[in-house]
Amino acid sequence: MPPHYSEQSPLLRDEYHRADQTTIVRFDKEGDEGNPREWSSRRKTSQVVQIFFLALVCPMAASIFAPAIDQIAQDFHSSKQIVLLGQSAFMFGLGTGPLFLAPMSETFGRRPLFVLCLAVFTLLQIPIALSPNVATFISMRALSGLVGSVGVANGGGSVFDMFETHQRAMVLGVYLVAPLFGPTLGPLFGGLIVGSLDWRWIFWFTMVISGIITTITFLLLHETNATIILSNRKKELQKQHPDTHYEVEGVGDMSIPRKIAQNSTRAVRILVTQPIVSIMSLYQALIFASLFSIYAQYQSIWSSPPWNFDKAQVGLAYLGPAVGFLIVSAVCVAFIDKVYTSLCRRNGEDENDGQPEYRLPLANIGAVFLPVSLFWFGWTVEKGCDWPVPILATAFFGASQVSVFNPVQTYYIDAYGSSAASALAAGAFLRSVIGGVVPLFVGTLYESLGYGVGTSIFGVISIVLMPAPLLFQRYGRLLREKFPFHP
Incomplete structure (x- = not known):
């Protein structure tokens, strides 16, 4: 099982001999180039940039065909509702993939999962682009979402691997733009492509972009998981000194199938047993459901x-x-780091020992913006206002997304440490599945109730959930102590 190290004590230590003559393989206390947290700023930046782009392109594919839904439906002699299943299938894969990809990265390492899944994702764009019927289109989209979820599943874990607590929030703030901005950027490209080309070119475009990123990551992406790096070091030492028994602290000689079985339930256990993750993931699911429901209706x-x-x-x-x-x-x-540091100082705590709840204050901005933007957009569309008025509402909607997601994702990583990838996977599952299913029914909802009332339903739910960030900011520590998580 993964090593349980505290962020208050160095991850890097010298090898030492226990009483039973077993040599424990650890990082050196300082200057160990094998330790991701000791890498140079240039090397860390290179890794973050690669993770950023792969986490941007894959979620971008979720919504990139939204402007072409009518064209695809006409080409396949199908209904718009059936074609929308292509989006829902992708979202379902995007949500379920992290449940096992995150634990797999903790078993086999981040790099192999990134490279393999990206390569498969790239190849899957070919049968999607050449789909002869809607059934092929939907099934290939589902598989594409499944492997494309690797950026969502493992990106946060990679950032955790490389950065200490006081360095992490700013880096996460940059990285988390990618999986959230992707679904917004996708339809922009999709609309420009179908404005002059056939819809199939959307997926040729996706294949080219993802192919470039796959090649770069294959050549330049490094392993960041400390357990995997130390395990590889142990194997090298064992070859050089076969008479000495080496061991990585916290990592027994457990078989691969047993490791997978042990790790594969972690994300589900976090989702089920941690009230904060359950409720905040539901909040994020509301945002995703609103996002993809509105985007599905943009063309109409x-x-x-x-x-x-x-x-x-x-x-x-x-x-x-x-x-x-x-x-x-x-x-x-x-500002997320500044707010965190300020709260640490106010409460007399060290920056590396602050409460994860200190990450949540900025989420209250999004909690206000979300209902305001939903009511604003729905009723200005309903009344046929000049286009800048509802467009401005969508700007506030975009603002609400990031100001909720960014602090909450950072909170998950600070709160769950070495299980950060699984915590993020738990949240991704709920928001992606709900975000994929709800838009299937929203078209009928809007036809029956209109855009004003239909979007107001999302607005009312967002008002009910609005206090969540503030309540968890205040009582989150008590909940974590009452419901501790044991990996």
Whole structure:
């Protein structure tokens, strides 16, 4: 099982001999280049940039075909609702994949999972682009989402591997832009492509981009999981000194199948036994459900009177949430560490020993922006207001996404330490599955109730969940102590 080390004590220590003459393999206390937390800033930056782009491209594929839904339905002689299953299938894969990819990365390492899944994801774009019917399209999309979830599953764990607590929030703030910004950026590219080309070019474009990233990661991405690095070091030492017994602390000679069995339940156990993860993941699921429901209707909304946008203009309409997203991302990156440090000092705590709850204050911004933006967008579309008015509402919606997701994801990583990848996977499962299923029914909802009332339903639910970040900021520590998690 993975080593249980405290962030208050160094991960890097010299090898030493126990009384039974077993040599324990550890990192040196200082200057061990094998330790990811001792890597140079340049090397760490290289790894984060690669993880950022792979976590951007795969979620981007979830919604990239949204502007082409009508065109695909016409080509396959199918209904729009059936074609939407292609989005839901991808989201289901994106949600379920991390449940086993995250533990697999803790068993086999981050790098092998990243490279293998990216390669398969790239190849799967070929049968999607060449799909002869809607059944092939949906099934290949499901598989694509499954392997494409690797960035969501393992990116946060990789950041945890390389950075100490007081360094981590800013890096996570940059990394977390990717899996959240991807679904907004995708339809922008998709709209521009289908404005002049056949819808199948969307997936050729995805294949080229993901192929480039796969090649780069194969050549330049390094292993960051401390357990795997030390286990490989142990094997080398064992070859050099066969008469000496080496052991990595906290890692027994457990068989691979047993390790997989032990690790594979971790994400599910976190989701089921940790109230904070369960409720905040439900909150994130609401945001994803709202996001993909609105995006699924974008073509219908903006191509209708009084706006009558063409396909390229519909694609550009996605710049609304993108602008809000990027502005507040910059705010979160700039201030989340400052807020954390300020709360640590106020409570007389060291920066490396602060409470994970100190990451949550900025989430309260998104808790306010979310219902405001949903009511604003729904009713201005319903009343046919000039296009800048509802577009501005989507900017606030984009802002709400990142100001909830960024602090909450950082909180998961601080709270669950070496099980961070599994904690993130638990959250990804709930939000992706709900975010994939709800849009299937929203079209009928909007037809029956209109955009004002239909979107207001999401707004009312967001008001009910609005106090969650504030309550967990105050009482989260008590809940963690009452419901401790044992990996």
